[in-house]
Amino acid sequence: MWRAARSAASTLRRTRRFSTAIPAPSIVHKRGADILHDPWFNKDTGFPMTERDRLGLRGLLPPRVISFEQQYERFMESFHSLEKNTEGQPDSVVSLAKWRILNRLHDRNETLYYRVLIDNIKDFAPIIYTPTVGLVCQNYSGLFRRPRGMYFSAKDKGEMMSMIFNWPSAQVDMIVLTDGSRILGLGDLGVQGIGIPIGKLDMYVAAAGINPQRVLPVMLDVGTNNQKLLEDPLYLGLRQPRLEGEEYLSIVDEFVEAVHARWPKAVVQFEDFQAKWAFETLDRYRKKFCMFNDDIQGTAGVALAGLLGTVRAQGRPLTDFANQKIVVVGAGSAGLGVLKMALQAVSRMAGPSADPHFFLLDKNGLITKHRKDIDPAALPFAKAHHEIEGLGLQEGAGLLEVVKKVKPHVLLGLSGVGGIFHEEVLRAMRESDSVRPAIFAMSNPTNNAECCPVDAFKLAGENIVFASGSPFENVDLGNAKIGHVNQANNMYLFPGIGLGALLSGARNISDTMLEAAAECLASYMSDDEIKRGILYPSINDIRDITAEVGAAVLRAAVAEDLAEGHGDVGARELQNMSKEESIEYVRSNMWYPVYGPLVHD
Numbered sequence: 001m002w003r004a005a006r007s008a009a010s011t012l013r014r015t016r017r018f019s020t021a022i023p024a025p026s027i028v029h030k031r032g033a034d035i036l037h038d039p040w041f042n043k044d045t046g047f048p049m050t051e052r053d054r055l056g057l058r059g060l061l062p063p064r065v066i067s068f069e070q071q072y073e074r075f076m077e078s079f080h081s082l083e084k085n086t087e088g089q090p091d092s093v094v095s096l097a098k099w100r101i102l103n104r105l106h107d108r109n110e111t112l113y114y115r116v117l118i119d120n121i122k123d124f125a126p127i128i129y130t131p132t133v134g135l136v137c138q139n140y141s142g143l144f145r146r147p148r149g150m151y152f153s154a155k156d157k158g159e160m161m162s163m164i165f166n167w168p169s170a171q172v173d174m175i176v177l178t179d180g181s182r183i184l185g186l187g188d189l190g191v192q193g194i195g196i197p198i199g200k201l202d203m204y205v206a207a208a209g210i211n212p213q214r215v216l217p218v219m220l221d222v223g224t225n226n227q228k229l230l231e232d233p234l235y236l237g238l239r240q241p242r243l244e245g246e247e248y249l250s251i252v253d254e255f256v257e258a259v260h261a262r263w264p265k266a267v268v269q270f271e272d273f274q275a276k277w278a279f280e281t282l283d284r285y286r287k288k289f290c291m292f293n294d295d296i297q298g299t300a301g302v303a304l305a306g307l308l309g310t311v312r313a314q315g316r317p318l319t320d321f322a323n324q325k326i327v328v329v330g331a332g333s334a335g336l337g338v339l340k341m342a343l344q345a346v347s348r349m350a351g352p353s354a355d356p357h358f359f360l361l362d363k364n365g366l367i368t369k370h371r372k373d374i375d376p377a378a379l380p381f382a383k384a385h386h387e388i389e390g391l392g393l394q395e396g397a398g399l400l401e402v403v404k405k406v407k408p409h410v411l412l413g414l415s416g417v418g419g420i421f422h423e424e425v426l427r428a429m430r431e432s433d434s435v436r437p438a439i440f441a442m443s444n445p446t447n448n449a450e451c452c453p454v455d456a457f458k459l460a461g462e463n464i465v466f467a468s469g470s471p472f473e474n475v476d477l478g479n480a481k482i483g484h485v486n487q488a489n490n491m492y493l494f495p496g497i498g499l500g501a502l503l504s505g506a507r508n509i510s511d512t513m514l515e516a517a518a519e520c521l522a523s524y525m526s527d528d529e530i531k532r533g534i535l536y537p538s539i540n541d542i543r544d545i546t547a548e549v550g551a552a553v554l555r556a557a558v559a560e561d562l563a564e565g566h567g568d569v570g571a572r573e574l575q576n577m578s579k580e581e582s583i584e585y586v587r588s589n590m591w592y593p594v595y596g597p598l599v600h601d
């Protein structure tokens with residue numbers, strides 16, 4: 001007992017030592033101009049004189065040393081002038097201009113870049129992440145100046161094991177991987193989808209404090225079926241149709257093996273794969289490696305936390321979740337992931353014989369057991385005839401008819417189809433059986449949202465709870481009332497899932513770890529906030545919520561005996577941590593951008 005307490009305390013002391021104000025020196029293997037051209041180490045005009053001497057930088061910079069704070073202010077001033085100078089220009093022009101100025105800083109000086117990102121996350125997340133990242137991907141071949149991350153293509157078959165050693169960083173902790181086949185709601189963008197792993201990993205650094213030297217964005221280019229890109233002479237990816245079947249899987253297998261050969265403890269997040277490959281690869285690798293699929297699993301946890309919040313917002317006990325009528329529009333990787341996790345939650349609350357009231361629609365309408373060639377993954381949610389005949393519904397019923405007849409508590413969109421919750425659908429939600437109907441328009445980016453919040457509050461009623469996947473402004477309802485817009489985006493969970501898995505040294509990422517993440521997010525909000533329709537924390541608190549989620553995931557890994565430890569914190573030490581100690585352990589392992597001393601080896 002005594003040994004256990006002492007061991008946990010020593011872990012804390014050790015981890016705290018790394019989070020003191022003066023950071024530990026970093027070893028740099030370069031000298032002179034090579035350092036100035038390396039964004040990991042570059043401090044621009046911020047190199048102190050002693051360091052300029054030590055690293056062969058004297059004379060390569062103007063003589064004045066500018067402090068980190070001054071550099072920060074200077075960047076923010078240029079950002080604000082850009083905002084002023086682009087006033088009145090089309091949104092896409094302004095967004096891309098903002099993305100460019102941030103990207104240039106990212107290319108030059110990572111420490112400053114991440115500090116401005118962390119301090120201004122509410123304003124900058126919509127630029128480096130959703131929705132602007134979508135626009136960046138659409139225009140990637142034209143915007144391309146410098147590579148970021150790694151590109152593995154179908155032409156690299158047989159070479160990946162050696163290619164992985166081309167990455168300059170000795171240690172990699174987090175990898176986000178895409179094949180570009182379903183980028184947000186924008187479809188197949190081929191190699192241009194690399195913007196998504198880059199944006200997700202920026203969120204890992206900002207929210208989870210993963211050291212940017214230890215992240216790796218990856219594009220697996222197996223071709224594209226996007227005709228426009230195939231015909232574009234400037235398209236940067238393979239100009240061939242996508243590989244399919246075994247040929248496709250052999251490429252993913254080779255990449256996954258190469259990664260684990262070099263960095264066996266790296267956590268791999270699969271992102272924006274088309275549904276068939278999203279499910280297949282999750283099934284193929286989740287028991288073997290520490291990986292997860294963000295669109296299926298991260299989204300599910302965020303949606304579940306929001307759905308539990310809506311039950312609280314109705315003033316009902318959480319167990320009433322089992323009685324909620326939920327219409328999900330979109331039966332792809334995200335929609336099915338949400339329903340699977342919701343079903344698990346209902347089963348925990350009401351027992352395995354629970355009979356949830358879920359209705360699932362895809363582009364062919366309501367999915368029933370009579371559907372020809374039904375996707376096996378949708379089968380558990382397909383309605384049997386006897387379940388819907390009383391409502392006068394049948395196979396393929398349209399969205400409006402379903403909403404009118406079911407009178408759902410929740411209408412949740414993950415269809416990728418902008419505006420599909422049109423005026424009549426939203427008006428029909430006024431007849432919902434809930435005192436506080438919920439509308440979740442979760443598709444991204446902005447134009448693909450199933451509806452906008454202004455229409456939702458106007459047409460479905462001011463008492464609704466509203467969430468969207470992309471950020472929108474709150475709605476002014478008049479009389480000093482605000483219609484709160486929640487951002488139901490997996491960014492609230494994936495950084496914590498990855499961080500908790502990493503710091504526990506989890507062998508793999510289990511359903512229990514994912515449930516722990518969702519429960520942690522769900523319980524983060526106070527009753528007062530929930531009553532005001534606020535389901536998720538402010539993005540300004542993303543580091544705090546990520547620390548809590550990361551620790552919850554870590555504790556779940558420990559409880560399931562999946563945690564092997566991380567660095568010099570062993571499995572035994574993790575087991576002996578209290579809840580508070582686990583949160584402190586996670587927090588103290590978060591990287592924070594400051595200029596630390598550089599030492600040449």
Ligand SMILES: NC(=O)c1ccc[n+]([C@@H]2O[C@H](COP(=O)([O-])OP(=O)(O)OC[C@H]3O[C@@H](n4cnc5c(N)ncnc54)[C@H](O)[C@@H]3O)[C@@H](O)[C@H]2O)c1
Pocket residue numbers: 182183184185186274275294295299302329330331332333334335361362363364365413414415416417420442443444445448468469470488489490491
């Ligand atoms: N907010 C978030 O955190 C989050 C997370 C993941 C995905 N998403 C968004 O969800 C959307 C879907 O992602 P996905 O991975 O499930 O895509 P997907 O391609 O796997 O699935 C899309 C589904 O929508 C259905 N659909 C298409 N048109 C429809 C229509 N007119 N009516 C009803 N259903 C229709 C399709 O049949 C399919 O079942 C994308 O826009 C994505 O950006 C958001």
Ligand SMILES: O=C(O)C[C@H](O)C(=O)O
Pocket residue numbers: 130183184185272294295443444469489490491
């Ligand atoms: O990328 C996002 O903003 C969320 C999600 O992963 C998506 O694919 O839309």
Ligand SMILES: [Mg+2]
Pocket residue numbers: 184271272294295
């Ligand atoms: Mg995604």
